Amino acid sequence: MNYANPHYNKKKLREYRKSLRNNSTSAEAVLWRSIKNKQLEGRIFRRQFSVGNYILDFFCPSEKLCIELDGAQHFSEKGLLNDKKRDAFLNSLGIVVIRIENKHVFKFHEQVLEYIVEHFKGSQITFPK
Numbered sequence: 344m345n346y347a348n349p350h351y352n353k354k355k356l357r358e359y360r361k362s363l364r365n366n367s368t369s370a371e372a373v374l375w376r377s378i379k380n381k382q383l384e385g386r387i388f389r390r391q392f393s394v395g396n397y398i399l400d401f402f403c404p405s406e407k408l409c410i411e412l413d414g415a416q417h418f419s420e421k422g423l424l425n426d427k428k429r430d431a432f433l434n435s436l437g438i439v440v441i442r443i444e445n446k447h448v449f450k451f452h453e454q455v456l457e458y459i460v461e462h463f464k465g466s467q468i469t470f471p472k
Contacts, residue, residue, distance in 0.1 A: 356393045363391040370412045370445035371400060377456055384460055397429050406463050409433055409440045
């Protein structure tokens with residue numbers, strides 16, 4: 344992963360990223376405990392990593408995978424429209440975005456981790472629809 348990419352971790356967002364890391368939601372904290380330090384299939388994840396003007400909840404550079412944890416504000420008309428624009432921008436850079444509801448991190452934690460692994464390149468895991 345080329346961290347020198349001009350889209351990644353813009354300096355103007357540094358303090359905001361730091362603030363988000365220091366004030367993470369409980370769902371973010373729980374998921375982070377399971378994916379940090381190469382705990383999930385040996386993949387490195389970054390939290391509050393910025394791409395363009397967007398700050399991603401979690402980003403796996405080797406997989407070009409963004410994990411967004413969504414709370415209630417994401418399900419409003421405005422939230423859905425903003426997410427659609429954001430996802431389109433990230434997709435245009437080859438980044439796959441998966442969205443997980445906050446409540447699922449608590450209720451279905453192991454399945455959430457399996458869902459993330461399912462999106463790794465070359466993954467053999469499949470789930471019934």
